[in-house]
Amino acid sequence: MYIRYKHIVPIIFVIVCASLVVIKLGNTNLAKALPYDCYIYRKYGIYCAGCGGTRAVMEFLNGNIFASIKYHPAVVYSAGLMIYMMFEYIRSIVKKTELVISPVPFYLLIGVIILQWIFKDYMLIFCGRKII
Amino acid sequence: MSNYNENNYGGGGFYTPNDLQGGSGNNNAYPSGGGQYQLNQYNQGNSYSNGNYNNNSYNQGASQQSYNGYNNGYNGGNMNQPYNNPYGNPYGNNGYNNYPKESAGFGIASMVLGIISIVLMCWPYVSIPTSIIGLILGAVGCNKVAGKGMAVAGVVCSLITLGIAIIIVATGVSILNNLGIM
Secondary structure, X not given: OEEOOOOHHHHHHHHHHHHHHHHHHOOOOHHHHOOXXXXXXXXXXXXXXXXXXXXXXXXXXXXXXXXXXXXXXXXXXXXXXXXXXXXXXXXXXHHOOOEEOOOXXXXXXXXXXXXXXXXXXXXXXXXXXXXX | OOOOEOOEOOOOOEXXXXXXXXXXXXXXXXXXXXXXXXXXXXXXXXXXXXXXXXXXXXXXXXXXOOOOOOOOOOEOOOXXXXXXXXXOOOOOOOOOOOOOOOOOHHHHHHHHXXXXXXXXXXXXXXXHHHXXXXXXXXXXXXXXXXOHXXXXXHHXXXXXXXXXXXXXXXXXXXXXXXXXXX
């Protein structure tokens, strides 16, 4: 996909990296800092698509990649996706070309989110096993 | 129809410096003299074929002949170097590369908002606005050629999130009704 305003890619990258650095250096507990808990889990006893994301971010910041994947694989996948986009951006700058990024990784990201959601709820409902 | 053959570039076979310079040129720039310049003495193995081609400079490699005022980049006989045609490439302008490049901005925005809303679906204050905006942008993006797939993905994610968020809000309202707050 052709991105006309390609300089938004490094801006988003810097904002995300700065936020993670602030969380890491400030020893912020995201689970307590965020103003909500999962209403779906509290009400219905099943996971939503974002359940485990906070813990996955914290584990990712602590360097526990496998634990982060276990809690929410989209976090690690998103990190890789941002690195890929920055790589394409730098390549477009060096070669002085337009920024063209394949949409397939984004489709895969949606698939990862939905699949892990289905898998975690399947394990919880039918197998009685809490993944997170 | 091309007038070009191995010995003639066409265009009548004769160039006069006055024709090339709009009537104000220097006739002495051409060593052939006489005010006429016969092209069929320059057989340079060029495969370029154009009936209206007016080549005004002949740099023939080893001979290194250069005519001042008419050097438009023609490099006769040297096929390794690109041909610089000041009149444009008659083969490249076939219409296939002239379409305006369309950005997939609506599709990208719709898909990103759909992803954000589906991850934050348990927080209706965020998921409902993002899913509504993503739905609108996706509907606009579906009418464009570029980014149509991403727009569809954004619409699907937004619809899923919007449905679940509405259920959450409805159950929340029913809970509040049961508690006698609303």
